[in-house]
Every structure is written in structure tokens, then in C-alpha cells.
Amino acid sequence: GQNIDQPTEMTATEGAIVQINCTYQTSGFNGLFWYQQHAGEAPTFLSYNVLDGLEEKGRFSSFLSRSKGYSYLLLKELQMKDSASYLCAVRLSGGSYIPTFGRGTSLIVHP
Amino acid sequence: DADVTQTPRNRITKTGKRIMLECSQTKGHDRMYWYRQDPGLGLRLIYYSFDVKDINKGEISDGYSVSRQAQAKFSLSLESAIPNQTALYFCATSDDRSTDTQYFGPGTRLTVL
Numbered sequence: 001g002q003n004i005d006q007p008t009e010m011t012a013t014e015g016a017i018v019q020i021n022c023t024y025q026t027s028g029f030n031g032l033f034w035y036q037q038h039a040g041e042a043p044t045f046l047s048y049n050v051l052d053g054l055e056e057k058g059r060f061s062s063f064l065s066r067s068k069g070y071s072y073l074l075l076k077e078l079q080m081k082d083s084a085s086y087l088c089a090v091r092l093s094g095g096s097y098i099p100t101f102g103r104g105t106s107l108i109v110h111p
Numbered sequence: 112d113a114d115v116t117q118t119p120r121n122r123i124t125k126t127g128k129r130i131m132l133e134c135s136q137t138k139g140h141d142r143m144y145w146y147r148q149d150p151g152l153g154l155r156l157i158y159y160s161f162d163v164k165d166i167n168k169g170e171i172s173d174g175y176s177v178s179r180q181a182q183a184k185f186s187l188s189l190e191s192a193i194p195n196q197t198a199l200y201f202c203a204t205s206d207d208r209s210t211d212t213q214y215f216g217p218g219t220r221l222t223v224l
Contacts (some may be wrong), residue, residue, distance in 0.1 A: 040220075043154070087153065098144070
């Protein structure tokens, strides 16, 4: 199976750091995406991890541990505009390679 | 101009009506997808197409059909709309020569009364 689990909602304070976790149970893992989605808008690509370790892009970083079936998205120096849903999506090798999306984590940033 | 466009952006219709949602892209990608998004359920794949002659069912294809008219166009039809098809619908494209990252259109909010 490819159960993908993320917390439903998280809250954080402007300027702080927040970590959004994603766990997955799947065989044939072939990559993990993180997307950001503001309310009523399209998801936009943030990161892609296929190897273990940390990928850093400005204020956002994404980590992957394939052996643990675990990823996190780290957001630093939070801004109000970071209030959004964050979607974890897992891609399988073989077949179509189309990623399966988790239900998303709604992040609320307070002043 | 947006790379992936969807029309209409909003639609209210009645049970039993036939509805077509259209998607166009200027990214030159071969792969196109249709998803629906419901509160608390995330994005679920309806249909996908890897090229003009290729159409495949996704996780929730019942009640939907698609047409890939050209590389740049992929339309989704609801032959006889029902209220539980009320949702936000997204079209997406991807380029299999890279990480196959998906790029989404702005969405169509469909309400079936």
C-alpha cells in the first residue's frame, strides 16, 4: 500500500521554525514531492527528494529517510504568507510513476 | 500568461446535466492529468494521459470521461452530473524528461445542485 500520513493542522508563530512530517508505507519508492497550496489556489511545487538527506532552498528545506519511510518539510523564519496547506506526494517506481498525494497539512501562522 | 489554464473557473449546474471542463497548456508537456480535491481528502486522480493516443483511468474515474484533443488540450466530462461530484477540479501537466514534477492549473470550482 501507499498510505501517506501527515498531521491535519499545525499552528506556529511568525518568525519561528516549523517542521511538517510525512510518513509513508510503500514499496518501490521512487521519490517524494512537497507542494504548497494557498486556500482556493493551485498547488505549487516546493521540493523533490529521491535520495536520503536534506535539500535546502532558501527558507524551506526538505528531508528524506527512505529506510524509515519518512520525510519532513522545514520552514524557517515563518511569514504570514506561509499560511497554507502543505501536500506530501509519494511516487512509486514501476507502472505509471504518478505520485499519490497525502491529505495535506494546514499551517496557520500567527503574528 | 499562465502556462496551464482551465475553463470555466466556476460552474454551478443541476443534477443530470452534462458538463465539460477544459484544460490547455503551453508548457509543451506530453503528460496531462485531472484531479479532484475535496475538503479533508486531498487530491485524487481521475484520469491521466501520457500522450495524445494514451488515456488511463485513475483512482476515481467512475462518472467521468476525458478527451485528449491535442498535446496541449485535455478535457474532462461529467456525462450526468450528481451532487457528490461537487468539488474543486485541477488539471496538471508534467514533463517525463525531468523529475516529472506536476504543474497545476488554477482549478475549476464545480457545484452540482
